[in-house]
Amino acid sequence: MAKMTMVEAIRDAIDVMMGRDDSVVVFGEDVGYFGGVFRTTQGLQQKYGKTRCFDTPISEAGIVGTAIGMAAYGLKPCVEIQFADYMYPAYDQIVSEAARLRYRSNGQFTCPMVVRMPTGGGIFGGQTHSQSPEALFTHVSGLKTVVPSNPYDAKGLLIAALEDPDPVIFLEPKRLYNGPFDGHHDRPVTPWSKHDLSEVPNGYFTVPLGKATVVREGAAVTVLTYGTMVYVAQAAAAEMSIDAEIIDLRTLLPLDMETIVASVRKTGRCVVVHEATLTSGFGAELAALVQEACFFHLEAPIARVTGWDTPYPHAQEWDYFPGPSRVGRALVDVMEG
Amino acid sequence: MTSYEPLSLHVPEPAVRPGGTPDFSNVKIPKAGAVPRPEVDADPESIRDLAYSIIRVLNRNGEAVGPWAGLLSDEELLAGMRHMMTLRAFDARMLMAQRQGKTSFYMQHLGEEAISCAFRMALSPGDMNFPTYRQAGLLIAGGYSMVDMMCQVYSNARDPLKGRQLPIMYSAKDHGFFTISGNLATQFVQAVGWAMASAIKNDTKIAAAWIGDGSTAESDFHAALVFASTYKAPVILNIVNNQWAISTFQGIARGGSGTFAARGLGFGLPSLRVDGNDYLAVYAVAKWAAERARRNLGPTLIEYVTYRVGAHSTSDDPSAYRPKTESDAWPLGDPVIRLKNHLIGRGVWSEERHKQAEAEILESVIAAQKEAESYGTLHAGGKPSAREMFEGVYAEMPPHLRKQRQQAGV
Numbered sequence: 001m002a003k004m005t006m007v008e009a010i011r012d013a014i015d016v017m018m019g020r021d022d023s024v025v026v027f028g029e030d031v032g033y034f035g036g037v038f039r040t041t042q043g044l045q046q047k048y049g050k051t052r053c054f055d056t057p058i059s060e061a062g063i064v065g066t067a068i069g070m071a072a073y074g075l076k077p078c079v080e081i082q083f084a085d086y087m088y089p090a091y092d093q094i095v096s097e098a099a100r101l102r103y104r105s106n107g108q109f110t111c112p113m114v115v116r117m118p119t120g121g122g123i124f125g126g127q128t129h130s131q132s133p134e135a136l137f138t139h140v141s142g143l144k145t146v147v148p149s150n151p152y153d154a155k156g157l158l159i160a161a162l163e164d165p166d167p168v169i170f171l172e173p174k175r176l177y178n179g180p181f182d183g184h185h186d187r188p189v190t191p192w193s194k195h196d197l198s199e200v201p202n203g204y205f206t207v208p209l210g211k212a213t214v215v216r217e218g219a220a221v222t223v224l225t226y227g228t229m230v231y232v233a234q235a236a237a238a239e240m241s242i243d244a245e246i247i248d249l250r251t252l253l254p255l256d257m258e259t260i261v262a263s264v265r266k267t268g269r270c271v272v273v274h275e276a277t278l279t280s281g282f283g284a285e286l287a288a289l290v291q292e293a294c295f296f297h298l299e300a301p302i303a304r305v306t307g308w309d310t311p312y313p314h315a316q317e318w319d320y321f322p323g324p325s326r327v328g329r330a331l332v333d334v335m336e337g
Numbered sequence: 338m339t340s341y342e343p344l345s346l347h348v349p350e351p352a353v354r355p356g357g358t359p360d361f362s363n364v365k366i367p368k369a370g371a372v373p374r375p376e377v378d379a380d381p382e383s384i385r386d387l388a389y390s391i392i393r394v395l396n397r398n399g400e401a402v403g404p405w406a407g408l409l410s411d412e413e414l415l416a417g418m419r420h421m422m423t424l425r426a427f428d429a430r431m432l433m434a435q436r437q438g439k440t441s442f443y444m445q446h447l448g449e450e451a452i453s454c455a456f457r458m459a460l461s462p463g464d465m466n467f468p469t470y471r472q473a474g475l476l477i478a479g480g481y482s483m484v485d486m487m488c489q490v491y492s493n494a495r496d497p498l499k500g501r502q503l504p505i506m507y508s509a510k511d512h513g514f515f516t517i518s519g520n521l522a523t524q525f526v527q528a529v530g531w532a533m534a535s536a537i538k539n540d541t542k543i544a545a546a547w548i549g550d551g552s553t554a555e556s557d558f559h560a561a562l563v564f565a566s567t568y569k570a571p572v573i574l575n576i577v578n579n580q581w582a583i584s585t586f587q588g589i590a591r592g593g594s595g596t597f598a599a600r601g602l603g604f605g606l607p608s609l610r611v612d613g614n615d616y617l618a619v620y621a622v623a624k625w626a627a628e629r630a631r632r633n634l635g636p637t638l639i640e641y642v643t644y645r646v647g648a649h650s651t652s653d654d655p656s657a658y659r660p661k662t663e664s665d666a667w668p669l670g671d672p673v674i675r676l677k678n679h680l681i682g683r684g685v686w687s688e689e690r691h692k693q694a695e696a697e698i699l700e701s702v703i704a705a706q707k708e709a710e711s712y713g714t715l716h717a718g719g720k721p722s723a724r725e726m727f728e729g730v731y732a733e734m735p736p737h738l739r740k741q742r743q744q745a746g747v
Contacts, residue, residue, distance in 0.1 A: 051537045062560035069530025096520040103729045105508040105516035106498045142730050165732035254735035
């Protein structure tokens with residue numbers, strides 16, 4: 001075991017897989033010599049050489065498009081989009097190509113590839129360094145979408161993603177890179193070293209895709225969330241003294257319905273929390289699924305606490321970000337509803 | 338007070354529209370044999386002229402002339418003739434099958450047969466093409482089963498793609514033919530990635546990317562060129578300039594660039610322009626580029642100058658946007674007739690043998706069609722199971738898809 005930040009855990013996962021499998025190649029903007037703008041690939045080029053880890057031109061479509069070609073050849077590309085906000089030029093390649101290669105070729109060609117992208121707000125990133133575009137991936141048949149919330153999961157899930165035979169969108173909440181964040185921006189941030197889940201096994205291990213985890217057991221209300229909002233939800237439940245069962249989904253698609261349904265049938269209440277905008281966000285899918293599967297167990301309408309339906313602002317960061325007070329209020333409302 | 342006249346927008350127009358007299362006098366056609374053949378390791382800077390000329394081998398008399406001639410034996414040329422004639426016959430039958438309602442859609446290659454048929458012969462086993470929807474000659478010339486192609490067009494019980502894909506969006510990995518996508522230009526940059534992978538693994542295989550004139554305007558075209566140039570990927574970047582993107586003439590996509598090949602110069606790529614209706618020239622240039630790629634000398638851009646004689650697709654009527662007789666005026670002629678004349682001149686072919694070959698080929702295409710139709714057509718006979726609809730989205734079917742398959746009752 002070793003104490004790691006999320007950045008170190010991600011780097012370690014890639015390092016482990018590059019060491020185990022020489023078909024793993026790593027590339028993206030500033031990923032090579034410099035080691036990434038968030039240091040997630042630091043040292044990998046020196047260790048594995050320039051043909052395994054390299055810098056690319058600034059072209060997201062080029063990065064993902066070439067990765068698809070490499071995957072079709074038989075490599076296992078692990079590429080980086082510097083910010084999830086900049087994935088749009090690659091969206092055609094992701095949706096029309098990566099997601100459908102297996103289906104449209106009846107399995108002749110496959111796309112075992114991981115596209116990593118830092119996601120989420122809470123860092124004064126403004127409109128183009130804060131977005132949470134996960135719903136644009138979960139809506140696409142053929143993709144898997146993963147959002148880790150701690151170093152242990154980040155490493156285990158990334159290794160699992162790199163071993164997965166299908167394309168995986170790996171969204172890394174950059175707000176969590178160096179420490180957990182519960183939305184209390186006015187308090188000092190604690191580093192990962194003070195957190196249990198920064199104990200990460202050395203070497204190879206996996207956290208399976210498609211499995212949620214219950215981060216806090218409770219009986220009063222189920223909170224479905226992922227990424228940074230896992231910590232916000234925990235803080236909100238503690239501050240409101242509500243016995244919430246908080247589920248970190250970890251993988252959004254395929255979704256762990258068993259864990260979700262068991263919890264909501266137990267609590268009879270459900271609050272969905274995400275940073276992304278409300279309308280047609282992933283929360284809408286979660287609410288619909290819970291309603292279908294748990295209708296007769298529900299004692300209150302399902303609530304959603306999310307970002308507002310606006311572009312992510314700069315100065316109004318903490319009015320936008322769904323912090324502990326907004327989440328807490330929703331928990332209270334649902335208990336009264 | 339401003340001293341400027343009001344601005345005005347320039348929108349390019351083709352020289353002639355329906356009702357007008359076709360005129361290709363602006364297309365400069367160099368004499369066959371006039372363009373030099375550089376060494377494969379030539380510095381791209383030293384061969385910039387090749388992006389503005391047209392490499393041609395067959396002259397007006399059907400003779401093979403110049404430095405790009407002399408690469409193919411009689412047997413190879415006769416095989417090429419057969420491939421082009423087969424593709425043309427295949428197209429004609431499938432076009433008719435679409436009109437008969439046996440399938441929903443078809444796209445033919447009329448006038449462009451030389452490009453994919455000749456190019457295929459310059460590749461080696463294991464190389465990978467990333468084709469568009471108009472390079473089925475790669476399959477025909479590679480010996481892929483016509484029955485399988487037709488089954489795909491019919492989406493029938495034997496469709497290799499299980500009815501999931503539109504007609505003509507073939508996929509044949511074992512034949513070096515990457516799965517065709519409806520999204521234009523996406524495969525151009527994927528080909529570069531495949532080639533990079535081959536280089537990363539110190540393999541000896543090369544990739545071939547394909548794109549039409551219209552689709553060069555897509556951003557993936559530029560991404561492909563910059564990645565190919567940066568990493569010197571072993572890839573041949575093929576642009577088929579057939580003058581038309583559906584109803585849009587090539588000037589809309591080309592803009593101020595002298596030629597499509599000239600686009601490569603800004604990326605430092607050796608860029609050649611070739612007579613796309615000249616089987617021998619296409620083969621010679623493809624061979625040159627393949628040799629260059631295989632020797633790790635990097636990518637080559639090739640513009641094939643040709644003309645889309647047929648409609649864009651079975652859903653298109655070209656008489657709405659170009660003169661009906663425009664293809665007759667096309668100065669580079671017909672690839673089948675030009676090779677025929679060459680072979681007759683060489684004394685290995687004749688009008689009689691050509692007619693006889695036409696009849697034989699038609700017979701084999703009809704036989705393939707009969708067999709394919711015995712497995713069903715789009716609306717009649719066998720078809721893929723509805724269960725197939727849910728398979729292959731992922732390697733393993735996730736729970737939500739299993740549930741939906743049950744709901745569908747299949």
